[in-house]
Amino acid sequence: MGTFLLNDTRHRHWIEDDRFTTCVSYNESTKFSYHGINLDEEAVSSVLPVVMLQVSLAFSISQILYILLRPLKQPKFVSNTLSGIILGPSFLGRIKMFDAYVTGGRGMVFAHAASTIGGIYFVFINTVKMDKGMIPRTIKKTYSVSLTVFIVPLLISLLVGHREQYKIPRIHDQGISISFVASKCAYPVLVDAISELKLLNSELGQLAISSALLHEILGLLRLLMAPLSKAKYRSVAIRIELSLCAMSLFTFLVLWPTIQWIIRRIPERKPVKDFYIVAILTGALVMAVACDSMRVNYTIGAAMLGIVIPAGPPLGSALVEKSEAILSNFFLPFFYIHVGQQIDIYSINNWRAFAALELIIMAAYIGKVVASILATTCFRTSFRNALLFSCFVNIKGVSELVTFLRWRQRELIDVQTYSVLVLTNLAVTAIVTPLISVYYNPQRRLESIAMGTLQTALPDSELRILCGIHDEDHISGIIHLIKASNPTEMNPICAYVVHLVELVGRAAPVVETYSTQKTKAMANSTDHIMRAVIKYAEGSNDAVTIQPFIMISQYETMHESICKLVKDNCITLILLQFIPPNEETEGRAACLHGLNNNVLGYAPCTVGIFVDKRLNNCSNSAKPANFCYNVAVFFIGGPDDREAMALVSHMSSNPGVRITLSRIYLEENLVEEEDDKCLDEVVMNDFMASNFGNPNVVCRRIDANDSNQLVNAFRSLVSDNDLVIVGRQQPFSSRLLEETKPWVEYDELGIIGDMLASADFAEGMVSVLVIQSVRILKKDPKTVKALSNSSSNKAPKTVKALSNSSSNCDIDIRTLGKGEVEASDLRTVKMYKLNP
Numbered sequence: 001m002g003t004f005l006l007n008d009t010r011h012r013h014w015i016e017d018d019r020f021t022t023c024v025s026y027n028e029s030t031k032f033s034y035h036g037i038n039l040d041e042e043a044v045s046s047v048l049p050v051v052m053l054q055v056s057l058a059f060s061i062s063q064i065l066y067i068l069l070r071p072l073k074q075p076k077f078v079s080n081t082l083s084g085i086i087l088g089p090s091f092l093g094r095i096k097m098f099d100a101y102v103t104g105g106r107g108m109v110f111a112h113a114a115s116t117i118g119g120i121y122f123v124f125i126n127t128v129k130m131d132k133g134m135i136p137r138t139i140k141k142t143y144s145v146s147l148t149v150f151i152v153p154l155l156i157s158l159l160v161g162h163r164e165q166y167k168i169p170r171i172h173d174q175g176i177s178i179s180f181v182a183s184k185c186a187y188p189v190l191v192d193a194i195s196e197l198k199l200l201n202s203e204l205g206q207l208a209i210s211s212a213l214l215h216e217i218l219g220l221l222r223l224l225m226a227p228l229s230k231a232k233y234r235s236v237a238i239r240i241e242l243s244l245c246a247m248s249l250f251t252f253l254v255l256w257p258t259i260q261w262i263i264r265r266i267p268e269r270k271p272v273k274d275f276y277i278v279a280i281l282t283g284a285l286v287m288a289v290a291c292d293s294m295r296v297n298y299t300i301g302a303a304m305l306g307i308v309i310p311a312g313p314p315l316g317s318a319l320v321e322k323s324e325a326i327l328s329n330f331f332l333p334f335f336y337i338h339v340g341q342q343i344d345i346y347s348i349n350n351w352r353a354f355a356a357l358e359l360i361i362m363a364a365y366i367g368k369v370v371a372s373i374l375a376t377t378c379f380r381t382s383f384r385n386a387l388l389f390s391c392f393v394n395i396k397g398v399s400e401l402v403t404f405l406r407w408r409q410r411e412l413i414d415v416q417t418y419s420v421l422v423l424t425n426l427a428v429t430a431i432v433t434p435l436i437s438v439y440y441n442p443q444r445r446l447e448s449i450a451m452g453t454l455q456t457a458l459p460d461s462e463l464r465i466l467c468g469i470h471d472e473d474h475i476s477g478i479i480h481l482i483k484a485s486n487p488t489e490m491n492p493i494c495a496y497v498v499h500l501v502e503l504v505g506r507a508a509p510v511v512e513t514y515s516t517q518k519t520k521a522m523a524n525s526t527d528h529i530m531r532a533v534i535k536y537a538e539g540s541n542d543a544v545t546i547q548p549f550i551m552i553s554q555y556e557t558m559h560e561s562i563c564k565l566v567k568d569n570c571i572t573l574i575l576l577q578f579i580p581p582n583e584e585t586e587g588r589a590a591c592l593h594g595l596n597n598n599v600l601g602y603a604p605c606t607v608g609i610f611v612d613k614r615l616n617n618c619s620n621s622a623k624p625a626n627f628c629y630n631v632a633v634f635f636i637g638g639p640d641d642r643e644a645m646a647l648v649s650h651m652s653s654n655p656g657v658r659i660t661l662s663r664i665y666l667e668e669n670l671v672e673e674e675d676d677k678c679l680d681e682v683v684m685n686d687f688m689a690s691n692f693g694n695p696n697v698v699c700r701r702i703d704a705n706d707s708n709q710l711v712n713a714f715r716s717l718v719s720d721n722d723l724v725i726v727g728r729q730q731p732f733s734s735r736l737l738e739e740t741k742p743w744v745e746y747d748e749l750g751i752i753g754d755m756l757a758s759a760d761f762a763e764g765m766v767s768v769l770v771i772q773s774v775r776i777l778k779k780d781p782k783t784v785k786a787l788s789n790s791s792s793n794k795a796p797k798t799v800k801a802l803s804n805s806s807s808n809c810d811i812d813i814r815t816l817g818k819g820e821v822e823a824s825d826l827r828t829v830k831m832y833k834l835n836p
Helices: 047-072 076-087 096-101 105-129 134-167 175-183 187-196 203-230 234-264 274-293 298-307 315-341 351-379 383-393 398-409 415-439 443-448 472-484 525-538 558-569 586-602 639-652 674-690 707-718 735-743 747-757 781-794 797-808
Strands: 003-007 012-016 021-025 463-469 493-502 510-513 544-553 573-577 606-611 629-635 657-666 697-704 723-727 767-772 813-816 832-834
Touching (some): 047 076, 105 187, 105 274, 105 398, 203 383, 234 315, 315 398, 351 383, 398 415, 472 573, 472 606, 544 558, 558 586, 639 723, 697 707, 723 747
Parallel strands (some): 463 493, 463 573, 629 723, 657 697, 813 832
Antiparallel strands (some): 012 021, 510 544
């Protein structure tokens, strides 16, 4: 694309091009060396050590600045851009020796080339991560907000620019472009910033991403139509547009079928071949070069190829995983170096032009604030959230720097204008990002939400359960758990089956209903899960209905989407899987434990952590008529144990479920509140009353003086059961429980649950369900009084008398069924059968 000439008299290389001219210093000692880094002058003057030194300095300065600015809530973009500016002529570049050996001409040829490659891959990777299926939904739902936030600031900025741009030299042709860039939200920039703030699942974050997506489409259309307005001759413009049309046809008629063919050849749960990855990454460069040769912005070619690659697994995720690290840690540092090399703060001396340019840019920013307030009124949001939304849409980043750098390379703007544009965007981003981080906390909304519990659910009402499933291997255990909960036509269960998928290879999170109408040539893991649960629901005689969802999000913020789904659908119980770490899932298991803890901390309803040890080898028959399920329940006391008893009450009506309830009394020192004691007795009385005469329910009493007795009791009772149900926490201090705390490996299971779920307990073959009640309602005095009154009206006198006598330790185990009284010689366990 350029012509290389050597001027021997001045010892310089001249790289001439139609659009720009680059001058690179040259002397006789300049040479390429591949013998490593030496400290002599000859080695320092070679290209490779200079390039390595540039990367090292840029990375080091960026990390130091990030650490120093992190208390101020500054994003990585600010520290990266500042590192490039520090290495440029504004600071260290003014030192002659530093400029001669580091930022001079010897290594900058490679740095500029790497910078361009970094810009190409930045656009390509972020286009791949874009969810193309989100585009029509976004245009339909948020077009009014998106267009308002774009058109209003654009008009204001154009009006100001029409009066002020004559004061700025060499900007007459770029005045509209500057207003357009200042008014637009760059989709990859906004997604990256919101992801760094961990707000991808927040309402304002998703609204801002949706707005940026439409803005990105408008920006791409503008780039495609730019040759018609900027070409000097109409014939040249027509030729360029025809070339773009031909490239578009080639992309969708040749490249798209090729990508689909590659995806079909990728085996499920197998890695993508490196050949395909290298070929696609090379294709991005080829498409960019083709566009550049047609005198069109090279980012269009990279974006075209990225559009035809589906986001997410298998191909999109593989491309992102294998290229994002080298893009962020190698190519982008060169990009920031190149950006900083073009900035010279000492060139800002025309203060009249400076003021005019700032007016144009700030008019767009202020226009976004006004537009945000106007646009968000249709969503009935608060004024505070409207201002925070304006902060979101005012974030700038790499996409804007790519545009400014290209303008500077083509000499469409001078050094002062370029410096002001970059510094202004940097300053605005440095201001709005901390404001968002400090004043927008969606977690507070989660804490204020309080839904119902299993104990407060109305009788003969639909039980709504959210089943979060990670792998299809665990679907059998979830189905058996739903069966055991006794769904009937009078007491149906609505299961919101959600396939939880980590956000990899996508830019934005997705929460959508799974479509059962679509037919796919190749079924994936989600298809297998949904087909299994839908098949079960079809054979349940309308006792179970399935609402299938797929949730793709970062594990760090996935709990926000789960809690929002619970709130929107009035769900009573959340069931999450516990996946123990092994050689295959060690890194993923740690993220899943964090997800479980987040849900336990913010869930507005009851949460159950399901440790499925039997997987698909469950001994129970899949046929409802032959269904047989043995459940052991350990009741110590507290809101979590009471909530577990509420679930067990649902199961007790199922003729195929045999329940063994063990009431555990810890006889050493403990401190329990009177309200909790009262509620514990109320729940036990209520359960015994409702199951009086039920031959499938066995109640036991266990007295434990130390941890050994407690563990031995657990071992003797759990081996013959399919499932053990326990509460997660007990609201009192106990020496016995304190002794076992240091041995707890997984906090989300609690002390008892962690013990039962360990691999060396019952040969690791007993499934465990750990129940936690919603924390907001656990000490509500109205709930205590209501439960007490309801139980006193339902419990028969016989059961009340037995409950009162249990405090004297005369009756240790009760089987509520017909038969004669039996007694055992065990010291701590005795058995009696009661005749109703």
